Amino acid sequence: MMRIGQGFDVHEFADNRPLIIGGIEIPYERGLIGHSDADVLLHTITDAALGAIGEGDIGRHFPDTDPDFKDADSAKLLEYIWKLVDAKGYKLGNIDCTIIAQKPKMSPYIETIRTRVAELLQADVSQVNVKATTTERLGFTGREEGIASMATILLLKKD
Numbered sequence: 758m759m760r761i762g763q764g765f766d767v768h769e770f771a772d773n774r775p776l777i778i779g780g781i782e783i784p785y786e787r788g789l790i791g792h793s794d795a796d797v798l799l800h801t802i803t804d805a806a807l808g809a810i811g812e813g814d815i816g817r818h819f820p821d822t823d824p825d826f827k828d829a830d831s832a833k834l835l836e837y838i839w840k841l842v843d844a845k846g847y848k849l850g851n852i853d854c855t856i857i858a859q860k861p862k863m864s865p866y867i868e869t870i871r872t873r874v875a876e877l878l879q880a881d882v883s884q885v886n887v888k889a890t891t892t893e894r895l896g897f898t899g900r901e902e903g904i905a906s907m908a909t910i911l912l913l914k915k916d
């Protein structure tokens with residue numbers, strides 16, 4: 758038995774914020790804003806996992822009106838949701854993610870992100886792919902107003 762899910766998220770750039778993507782801090786002049794640490798990629802992966810198990814979305818589980826989740830570490834949110842995935846009897850098949858950012862250049866950080874995502878999903882790095890694209894300066898990502906990401910996840914029923 759297999760289940761598929763997809764996720765998409767966007768966060769806006771702001772000054773004086775760390776840039777956290779995929780559970781790591783990336784050196785850059787600006788960061789992303791949100792109620793949490795605004796880790797756009799981990800939110801996307803969390804939504805993809807929730808989609809695959811038919812459990813709604815990240816905002817339903819962690820409302821942005823709840824002070825408990827103010828400045829939340831998105832890795833902790835994903836770990837919590839991954840326990841739900843595990844409890845429902847599923848494990849990762851594979852996940853493919855795309856970060857949509859004009860800047861910064863993500864390629865130096867992709868392998869570190871991939872390793873961290875695999876660790877959070879209790880999987881081997883070979884089951885995780887992370888890539889990046891610009892939008893050729895078009896649209897809100899192209900104007901460097903924010904970063905978007907998308908992911909498709911395949912879950913497999915455990916034996």
Ligand SMILES: Nc1ccn([C@@H]2O[C@H](COP(=O)(O)O)[C@@H](O)[C@H]2O)c(=O)n1
Pocket residue numbers: 857858859860861862863864865888889890891892893
């Ligand atoms: N923020 C980004 C965006 C892209 N890359 C890498 O550059 C390649 C070319 O990007 P295009 O948008 O021009 O197709 C892309 O395949 C990535 O390898 C990146 O590192 N960081």
Ligand SMILES: C[C@@]1(CO)OP(=O)(O)OP(=O)(O)OC[C@H]1O
Pocket residue numbers: 766767790791792793794795796800815816819820821822826827828829
């Ligand atoms: C993670 C949560 C909760 O802190 O806040 P944000 O950082 O604003 O992220 P978003 O992707 O808008 O959705 C989920 C939120 O409820």
